[in-house]
Amino acid sequence: xxxxxxxxxxxxxxxxxxxxxxxxxxxxxxxxxxxxxxxxxxxxxxxxxxxxxxxxxxxxxxxxxxxxxxxxxxxxxxxxxxxxxxxxxxxxxxxxxxxxxxxxxxxxxxxxxxxxxxxxxxxxxxxxxxxxxxxxxxxxxxxxxxxxxxxxxxxxxxxxxxxxxxxxxxxxxxxxxxxxxxxxxxxxxxxxxxxxxxxxxxxxxxxxxxxxxxxxxxxxxxxxxxxxxxxxxxxxxxxxxxxxxxxxxxxxxxxxxxxxxxxxxxxxxxxxxxxxxxxxxxxxxxxxxxxxxxxxxxxxxxxxxxxxxxxxxxxxxxxxxxxxxxxxxxxxxxxxxxxxxxxxxxxxxxxxxxxxxxxxxxxxxxxxxxxxxxxxxxxxxxxxxxxxxxxxxxxxxxxxxxxxxxxxxxxxxxxxxxxxxxxxxxxxxxxxxxxxxxxxxxxxxxxxxxxxxxxxxxxxxxxxxxxxxxxxxxxxxxxxxxxxxxxxxxxxxxxxxxxxxxxxxxxxxxxxx
Numbered sequence: 001x002x003x004x005x006x007x008x009x010x011x012x013x014x015x016x017x018x019x020x021x022x023x024x025x026x027x028x029x030x031x032x033x034x035x036x037x038x039x040x041x042x043x044x045x046x047x048x049x050x051x052x053x054x055x056x057x058x059x060x061x062x063x064x065x066x067x068x069x070x071x072x073x074x075x076x077x078x079x080x081x082x083x084x085x086x087x088x089x090x091x092x093x094x095x096x097x098x099x100x101x102x103x104x105x106x107x108x109x110x111x112x113x114x115x116x117x118x119x120x121x122x123x124x125x126x127x128x129x130x131x132x133x134x135x136x137x138x139x140x141x142x143x144x145x146x147x148x149x150x151x152x153x154x155x156x157x158x159x160x161x162x163x164x165x166x167x168x169x170x171x172x173x174x175x176x177x178x179x180x181x182x183x184x185x186x187x188x189x190x191x192x193x194x195x196x197x198x199x200x201x202x203x204x205x206x207x208x209x210x211x212x213x214x215x216x217x218x219x220x221x222x223x224x225x226x227x228x229x230x231x232x233x234x235x236x237x238x239x240x241x242x243x244x245x246x247x248x249x250x251x252x253x254x255x256x257x258x259x260x261x262x263x264x265x266x267x268x269x270x271x272x273x274x275x276x277x278x279x280x281x282x283x284x285x286x287x288x289x290x291x292x293x294x295x296x297x298x299x300x301x302x303x304x305x306x307x308x309x310x311x312x313x314x315x316x317x318x319x320x321x322x323x324x325x326x327x328x329x330x331x332x333x334x335x336x337x338x339x340x341x342x343x344x345x346x347x348x349x350x351x352x353x354x355x356x357x358x359x360x361x362x363x364x365x366x367x368x369x370x371x372x373x374x375x376x377x378x379x380x381x382x383x384x385x386x387x388x389x390x391x392x393x394x395x396x397x398x399x400x401x402x403x404x405x406x407x408x409x410x411x412x413x414x415x416x417x418x419x420x421x422x423x424x425x426x427x428x429x430x431x432x433x434x435x436x437x438x439x440x441x442x443x444x445x446x447x448x449x450x451x452x453x454x455x456x457x458x459x460x461x462x463x464x465x466x467x468x469x470x471x472x473x474x475x476x477x478x479x480x481x482x483x484x485x486x487x488x489x490x491x492x493x494x495x496x497x498x499x500x501x502x503x504x505x506x507x508x509x510x511x512x513x
Contacts, residue, residue, distance in 0.1 A: 073151050076230045076374040081387050085367050085394060091236035092363030098243040100356065105247045106268055109254040117265050120201030123194045126326065128209060131177055133322040135217040137362070139169060140224030141369055141452040142315030147228025147294070148370040148453060152377020156293060160300045163225055163287065165307050169315070170221035174214030181210035201265050208269035215276040222283025225294060230370045238282045246275035317457045321448070324464045328471055332492065335475040339426075339485050346426025349417045350434065354441075357402050361395040361442040365449030372453030376512055388450035388507055395442035403438030406431045426485060433489035437496045444500035447507045459506030467499035 075084065111118045143166045150158035181188070189202050219242075223235035252258055253267030263270065288295050329351070336347035368391040375384035406413055410428035418424055448460040474491040477483075 073230060073374055076148075076371055077152070077378055077380065077383070081371075081383070081390050082394075084371065085364060085387065085391055088230070088232045088367035088371070089363040089394070091233045092366055093360065095236040095239055096359040096363065098240045099359075102243045102246050106250060106272075109250050110265065110268055112255060113264055116197040117201045119198035120194070120203075120205060120265060121268075123189050123192055123198065123202040124206045124209070126192075126330075127181070127188070127206070130322065130326050131210075131213065131216055132220060133326070134319050135170065135173060136220035136224060138318035138322045139173065139311075139315035140220050141318055141366075141449065142311055142455075143169075143221065143224045144228040144366075144369045145314060145373045145453045145455050146311060147225060148230070148373025149377035149455065151229060151293075152374035153379075155377075157300070159228070159294060160296045161302075161304070161307060162228075162311065163294050164296050164300055165303065165311055166221050166225060167218070168303065169308070169311065170217040171214060174217035177213035177217070178210055181206055181213070185210070205265040205269050208266050209272060212273040212276065215273060215280055219276050219280040219283060222280060222287060225287055226283065227366060228370055228373070229294065230374060232367060232370075234286060235283070238279050238286070241282060242275040242279040245278050246271050249274055314452065314455050314457055317461045318452060321457070321461045321464045324461075324468045328464075328468050328495075331468075331471055331475065332488075335471075335479060335488055336485075338479050339488075342420065342422035343426045343485055345418065345420070345423045346414075346428075347430055349414055349423065349427040350430030352417070353402070353406055353413055353431070353435070354438070357399055357438060358441075358445065360398050360402075361445040362449075364391045364395045364398075365446050367391065368446060368450045369453040372450045372512075373455075376454055381512060384450075384454065384512060385507075388447060388453075391450060392443045392446040392504075395446040396439040399442030400439030403435040406438075407435040410435075429486050430489050433486060434492050434496075437493040440500045441496050444496070444503045447500075447503045451503070451507060451510070454510065454512040456506075456510055456512060459510075460503045463499045463502030463506070466502055467495040470495040470498055 107118070107121070110121050143162060146162045147159050150156070150162060185203060185206050186199070189199055189206070194202050223239065226235045250268050250271035252260055253263045253271055254265075256262030256267075286292070332351075333344070333347065337344040368387060371387045371391075372384045375381075375387060410431040411424065413431065414424040414427040418427070444460075444463065448457070448464075451457050451460045471491065474494070475488065478487050478491060
């Protein structure tokens, strides 16, 4: 079925007192609205004196008639928001349990090798985590958003084009990480405090892991692509499968067992890469299987600079946000260390609770990216905003409950990690002042992901910048004037308020269309 579109414009002739009417007849495919299912002329609006179709295909994609939404896309557009968010966030929460178990297992296996290997792992781990943040949460979030908006608009061609460009970005990012860490790894770890045997152990682990950086990027990109369809269960199941492979393999390779000699630090890295092979293969099969809506056609295998620009505008800014978050944590650790070893250890104990809590906020955030993106692709700004606010509310409630318990009963947490009264006292001070801000931090994280879903992350990134600047300037002044440790904790809370305030204000004022 096709419908006739009519565009009229007045065109001046040589004599200014007379005008002539030009009528343009355009034959366009019938448009089925993704929400209502009604058929009619594709949405249009006057722009620059010409009648144009709204929700036009994204830059670099082939033009293709809008298609009815899939059952999963329809669910994102029609089902109750709260129920849908909880359903999509649950797999990520379960995944967090498995990933925490993997981190604990790796630490235990390497800890059996001695203190120096454990110190080496501590030096490398933040950079491995940063690579995952850049490839999965930052660049990957931009990919999820782009696919969700395309599918919400019924534009399958653009979604497939995003998939092609996403894999090119992933391969490039993996190669760059490998080159950087293999050539400058020693200098970076030395700057981070690595010395002697600990540095050598760090390099053994790092050189093995970062040689396979491409696996990290491609695996995370596969998960991001699948989440763009609104499917959060399959990516979580794939990563859980990888975790199930990782732990027993590390148990064999690190200490040596079943006739296999001990590989030490290299064994843990090999186990990690083998798990990534599993997740990469399973993710690729899910995307490229016959019948997949995201499986690129031969005609989609064309690269467009405009599409790269569009994806990198969101992903690049998001990567800046990830770098700022990591920088904030490193700088705060340095400031805490100025108060002595006990204060540094106490800060580490308190901050560890925040590190375990953040994936809970991320689980709602990752659900918001496809939900907001799909709603905006379908032109439903009201639903996108409601989803953002409801997701922020869920994150605040969950993080707030943890923060309240930690602030009132800090010993329940601090006693797990240390018997030193001084360390426990400093950790209690941290939790007393910072834990009440956990719901605010949950709101900031959730709304950041919602902004990612909308493809508008500039102001949330500026909010993260404000947090970083507040920590740097305020912390420098506090150290200079000899302020007590609790003042540094208050500064952390104030910085979070700036971050959340700017992010929330930007979402409230944004039109996202």
